Amino acid sequence: MNTLALKKKAVQLRKRTWQLIYNHKNGHTGSDLSCADILVALYYDVLKQTPDTFETPDADTYIQSKGHAVEIWYEVLADKGYIDQKDLDKRYSTFNSPYIGHPTTDVKGMEFHTGSLGHGLGLGVGVALAAKMDGRSKHTYVLMGDGEQAEGSVWEAAMAAGNYSLDNLTAIVDHNNLQITGTTDTVMRSNPINSKYESFGWDVIEVNGNDIASVSNALKKPNETGKPRLIVANTIKGRGITVAENRADWHHKIPTQAEYEEGICELDAQMEALDHE
Ligand SMILES: Cc1ncc(C[n+]2csc(CCOP(=O)(O)OP(=O)(O)O)c2C)c(N)n1
Ligand SMILES: [Mg+2]
DSSP states (O other), X not given: OOHHHHHHHHHHHHHHHHHHHHHHTOOOHHHHHHHHHHHHHIIIIIOOOOTTTTTSTTSOEEEESSTXXXXXXXXXXXXXXXXXXXXXXXXXXXXXXXXXXXXXTTSTTOOSOOOSTTOHHHHHHHHHHHHHHTTOOOOEEEEEESGGGGSHHHHHHHHHXXXXXXXXXXXXXXXXXXXXXXXXXXXXXXXXXXXHHHHTTOXXXXXXXXXXXXXXXXXXXXXXXXXXXXXXXXXXXXXXXXXXXXXXXXSSOOOOHHHHHHHHHHHHHHHHHHHTO
């Protein structure tokens, strides 16, 4: 897909996520919108994985450590044919549904249960290390939040990745400067992130995380450093819908009817603008 098509895909998936959350009155709205462009770059331009190859040993692995942003991931998996769109629309966040508020292996495309923050990087280190030991060509990607960097287990995993020279591992930090109750600088300062990872033996690239082409290029850049790679993706939490942008209270706020309709108008306008590009 070219950059324009990727940008359109991101608007389409933001709209579906906004609708899903509004219809079922549940979801991590700001967190989903923050990382939409990262997921689009990954799934539509980089990841070597399909619904058919998902469980084969050389298929790439994606671990969403910031598991709470599960709604945008459901929408990607539905769009890609891992899960059924109508089933998702109907059963998300309902009794006995596999589509709950955090990722589980009951959903095709999800290899690990996540949501308790701080565990995805350790899982990724295990997958990447095993792949090296088995001589597999697969690459492992882990998406974390910047608030999540407060978890001590992240740093144990970061040290192990550096120690084992896991150049087949790419972690991405969704660097939106917000977590659940406020800014990362006031709740638990994780900045500066780059130098911390560099000192743990990582190769670090910083990009605009809401610019799909930049994220894509960083993800695709050959890694000849012999080190694990971190992409610090600078994003805006709630990106794409003005009322939700850069607001901690929109972490898991549900839009009112008026906010919902306004959000749909905004996204439709974004799509129309892209249609004229
Ligand atoms: C171990 C653990 N502690 C607390 C929480 C509750 N929690 C859910 S989301 C969140 C904030 C995460 O912020 P960040 O990592 O920055 O993610 P984003 O801004 O992308 O939503 C917290 C504290 C959790 N899920 N897991
Ligand atoms: Mg954050």
